[in-house]
Amino acid sequence: MSERFEDDDIEFIYWGDGNKPPVKYVEEEVKNERHYRKVYKQSKRNVRKKYVILKREVFNWVKLIACAIFLAFIISNFIIINALVPSSSMEPTIMEGDRMIGFRLAYIFDEVERGDIIIFKYPDDHSQKFVKRVVGMPGEYIEIINGMVYISNSEDEEYKTQLPEDYLTVMPEGNMDKIRIPEGSYFVMGDNRNDSEDSRYWNDQFVSEDEILGEAIFVYWPLWPQVID
Template identity: 45%
Template sequence: MRYDLKKEILDWIKSIAFALIIALAIRTYIFEPMIVPTGSMIPTIQVGDRILVNKYIYRFEPIKRGDIVVFKYPDDPKQTFVKRVIGLGGDEIEIRDGQLYVNGNLLVEPYLKEPMIGDFGPYKVPEGHYFMMGDNRNNSKDSRFWENMYVPKKLIMGKAVYRIWPPGRIGRLE
């Protein structure tokens, strides 16, 4: 039996190319890992946490209040942000005495580390748009402060679903 080095190399190149194409397709359309560079989502997500973003979920289910999403920043779409969905299209958002109200009802938020400071709103979220806030409310550049305060659905990249780093805090994001 004769060993054909040229055929062996070609087979390896084909296998590696196929694996790269599959990996790129998964990263582009299904799941993408991301590193969180800021503390706007503390305590839920810490600076430097690595998260997995589910990029296909919103093709099958609607975006819900409370989802943690990754999106293009409406004032500069070159930047990517991670925040929690607070307001859906048609909602009225208001902060009074550090308490968040959605459509006149107090929103219970057990994920916050401290009460908010100040009053904001009321804001009426346009249809097809979302109002975003970080969990670290007193240190979060979010919808309250943006020039384009509402995020259109087309800028939402996916749902942050899982923390994959650091090892001691691996788990689902809620």
């Protein structure tokens, strides 16, 4: 049996047991619970959506960074050489402390020419990289008299020619007996001829084709970029 009574604002109905809550109160609680569940589910969906978006963004950034690292690896190991010149042996063409770029593919489809400035593995220690100018070509005879370089294709003294070296700014000194450059190898020297450890002094005097890493292209630091010639 139910009892009914009225308050100023709400009509309450009790069913038998007076300990049971009002019906309208229960209805409001049910509505609130449904609303909270709806809000909770929507919040979960929003959180899940934000998580998916964040995960996608993180993945895209990781992918971008990985591609950049891979590209940098390919460029630095197969296309260019980034080198620091630690000595004055190539001055004034390349100054001590200059940073320069070399091109690894320079001699894939082209031949090394006299006068080229090359980056190569030091013949006496392949862990070191050197930068010098190509002076003597494969198969030639080379000698130095009073600092001047003489080139010939035979041992006959009549056919030797003094090598023009317009890039030298200081009169070179010293002498070197005539030697023959092996096939597939080059005789290299620094432009600062009086302060350069090069083919004149090494135990293994010549730079082989396999030891050449690339051609020096330009200096990019500390001056404005300048082409190496």
